[in-house]
Amino acid sequence: MVQPRSLLFTTALAVALSSPFVVAGPVQKDGIAVPPNMAGNRDAVKQIFMDSYEAYKQDAWGHDDLAPLSKGFVDSRNGWGATIVDGMSTMSIMGLDNYLGDAIKFASQIDFSKSKTSDSVSVFETTIRYIGGLLSTYELSGRKHPELVDKAKEVADKLAIAWVGDNDIPFGHINFGNNAPDKQNSNIAEAGTLTLEWATLSKYTGDDKYRNLAEKAFRRIATNPSPLPGLPAQGIDPNTGSPVGGYVTWGGGSDSYFEYLIKYARLNNTGEALWADTWKLAVDSSIQTLLKKSTVGDHSYLTDYDSEKRNVYVSSHLACFHGGNWLLGGQLLRNQTVVDVALQLVDACWNTYASTATGIGPEAFAFASVDGNYTAGSAPTPEQQAFYELHGFYPTTGAEYYILRPEVLESNFYAWRVTGDAKYLDRAASAVSSFQKYLKAPVAYAGIQNVNDVNSGKFNDMESFWFAEVLKYLYLTFDDPSHISLDEWVFNTEAHPFQIPPAKGAYGTPSGQTPPSPSQQHPFTPTQAPIPAYSQSPTLPGILHIPEGIIRSVATGILNIIGFQL
Ligand SMILES: *[C@@H]1O[C@H](CO)[C@@H](O)[C@H](O)[C@H]1NC(C)=O
Numbered sequence: 001m002v003q004p005r006s007l008l009f010t011t012a013l014a015v016a017l018s019s020p021f022v023v024a025g026p027v028q029k030d031g032i033a034v035p036p037n038m039a040g041n042r043d044a045v046k047q048i049f050m051d052s053y054e055a056y057k058q059d060a061w062g063h064d065d066l067a068p069l070s071k072g073f074v075d076s077r078n079g080w081g082a083t084i085v086d087g088m089s090t091m092s093i094m095g096l097d098n099y100l101g102d103a104i105k106f107a108s109q110i111d112f113s114k115s116k117t118s119d120s121v122s123v124f125e126t127t128i129r130y131i132g133g134l135l136s137t138y139e140l141s142g143r144k145h146p147e148l149v150d151k152a153k154e155v156a157d158k159l160a161i162a163w164v165g166d167n168d169i170p171f172g173h174i175n176f177g178n179n180a181p182d183k184q185n186s187n188i189a190e191a192g193t194l195t196l197e198w199a200t201l202s203k204y205t206g207d208d209k210y211r212n213l214a215e216k217a218f219r220r221i222a223t224n225p226s227p228l229p230g231l232p233a234q235g236i237d238p239n240t241g242s243p244v245g246g247y248v249t250w251g252g253g254s255d256s257y258f259e260y261l262i263k264y265a266r267l268n269n270t271g272e273a274l275w276a277d278t279w280k281l282a283v284d285s286s287i288q289t290l291l292k293k294s295t296v297g298d299h300s301y302l303t304d305y306d307s308e309k310r311n312v313y314v315s316s317h318l319a320c321f322h323g324g325n326w327l328l329g330g331q332l333l334r335n336q337t338v339v340d341v342a343l344q345l346v347d348a349c350w351n352t353y354a355s356t357a358t359g360i361g362p363e364a365f366a367f368a369s370v371d372g373n374y375t376a377g378s379a380p381t382p383e384q385q386a387f388y389e390l391h392g393f394y395p396t397t398g399a400e401y402y403i404l405r406p407e408v409l410e411s412n413f414y415a416w417r418v419t420g421d422a423k424y425l426d427r428a429a430s431a432v433s434s435f436q437k438y439l440k441a442p443v444a445y446a447g448i449q450n451v452n453d454v455n456s457g458k459f460n461d462m463e464s465f466w467f468a469e470v471l472k473y474l475y476l477t478f479d480d481p482s483h484i485s486l487d488e489w490v491f492n493t494e495a496h497p498f499q500i501p502p503a504k505g506a507y508g509t510p511s512g513q514t515p516p517s518p519s520q521q522h523p524f525t526p527t528q529a530p531i532p533a534y535s536q537s538p539t540l541p542g543i544l545h546i547p548e549g550i551i552r553s554v555a556t557g558i559l560n561i562i563g564f565q566l
């Protein structure tokens with residue numbers, strides 16, 4: 001199955017000689033190996049997975065998440081057993097075949113025709129966790145379980161109602177009771193993070209409908225007018241397809257739209273330049289307008305940018321996927337500038353872990369650069385100011401928590417596979433030991449309310465992305481680098497890997513010939529449209545405008561603990 005490297009190289013060379021394009025580069029560094037003294041971490045991570053999953057089986061089997069403090073369960077993903085389906089690809093990668101066999105049996109019997117909890121079903125969350133988990137496991141199992149494709153099709157056929165009539169942009173939520181979309185505003189992450197999964201579903205069902213729907217939404221976002229070249233506003237109205245507001249961020253509500261531009265170019269592997277060109281433009285624009293260095297520590301961050309054209313000096317755990325994503329794209333496009341900036345972003349995000357008492361980073365943070373420190377929130381408290389003077393960022397008020405998110409360790413994984421620098425292994429090992437020390441709950445593992453407090457209170461919800469993302473990226477960091485190579489697989493935003501063919505000659509148009517974006521042709525004017533629905537959801541200081549769906553299901557229980565109501 002695996003092509004010898006020499007053959008890949010010969011193919012690439014042939015393409016290089018016959019085309020004016022830059023040949024796509026390999027993503028992973030050749031010849032890297034995990035030193036023996038680090039390899040033990042792989043088993044430690046597998047043990048964390050098994051301890052977590054055993055507790056889930058004991059107290060929450062068939063429900064979405066384990067509640068590790070009360071030994072109960074949480075159903076925040078429509079009660080279809082999110083942990084089982086989201087965990088399957090990791091079980092396969094870790095070789096946990098007993099768990100996997102039962103999980104596949106369970107998954108093939110889910111009734112997706114109705115929600116077991118509220119009738120409202122998120123198109124985005126259901127796509128990335130359930131469709132992503134089902135299809136990735138189908139591929140990882142050597143395509144031996146077509147019942148997984150049938151289940152993905154069953155749920156996608158319901159979700160397709162989100163494109164009522166002829167709209168380009170799907171509504172974010174569907175009522176599975178009466179099959180009607182909830183006609184509220186959506187955002188570019190919800191609408192633009194469907195292509196990998198829906199195109200893969202088309203591939204295995206032979207029905208182009210799924211890919212066409214997802215591409216239609218993606219294409220509309222990429223060609224709408226935008227506040228900055230390549231950087232669309234977070235809000236979007238599915239009724240009209242038009243942008244809502246003018247808020248730009250690489251964080252929640254926008255994040256995985258950018259992520260999928262380059263990943264879809266790689267998965268699809270055809271000549272359409274739009275995806276890679278738009279990604280390049282987004283990165284270029286971000287380097288020009290959003291990239292700032294902190295006055296303390298010289299750390300590199302991407303600011304947000306508001307509808308009054310102000311940089312907002314905040315970032316977040318969710319945004320920290322950007323380093324890994326820029327490494328992937330920078331390698332594919334052979335752009336060393338992008339790779340170098342990406343590694344600075346990876347370092348700055350890791351610094352948010354290295355600087356706290358637990359060695360784990362906060363949900364959101366703020367910083368200052370020589371040209372500004374506007375955060376849209378209140379001025380830093382004396383404690384925050386003091387923290388900033390030491391560390392070059394400070395956790396924003398109300399966002400000092402960690403809820404088992406992956407992004408910092410995800411980017412660290414890319415940095416290891418791309419550079420082979422052992423410092424990334426040390427960082428991952430340090431995270432494993434922090435998790436063992438500070439996240440242990442009565443059963444399994446739990447998020448913490450304050451990353452800077454070694455005796456912090458915990459959250460009563462073990463999200464399914466703990467299994468799908470955090471433990472998979474950590475495990476693969478310590479595994480043989482040729483296992484799930486970044487040159488053979490592309491991860492969906494929930495860390496479910498999809499198989500990719502060898503890279504083609506180049507992605508996008510040759511450098512310097514990127515067509516002007518529509519935003520340059522038609523100046524962007526923020527709408528005076530009704531306030532986006534999601535601005536009514538909890539506005540945690542420092543993470544503005546994060547819609548309910550994109551909090552990635554901070555379960556109601558957690559929000560109650562931190563004093564918010566969804
Ligand atoms: C790539 O996209 C094109 C156009 O939508 C489609 O015809 C083709 O089948 C896609 N290929 C894959 C591998 O998804």
Ligand SMILES: *[C@@H]1O[C@H](CO)[C@@H](O)[C@H](O)[C@H]1NC(C)=O
Pocket residue numbers: 280283284285287335336337338511512
């Ligand atoms: C590499 O990326 C940078 C930043 O976007 C850009 O300015 C530069 O033109 C790119 N280089 C090439 C050769 O495309």
Ligand SMILES: *[C@@H]1O[C@H](CO)[C@@H](O)[C@H](O)[C@H]1NC(C)=O
Pocket residue numbers: 367368372373380385388
């Ligand atoms: C932000 O800027 C103001 C005014 O220049 C200054 O007083 C304040 O200390 C700065 N805050 C930080 C965190 O640098």
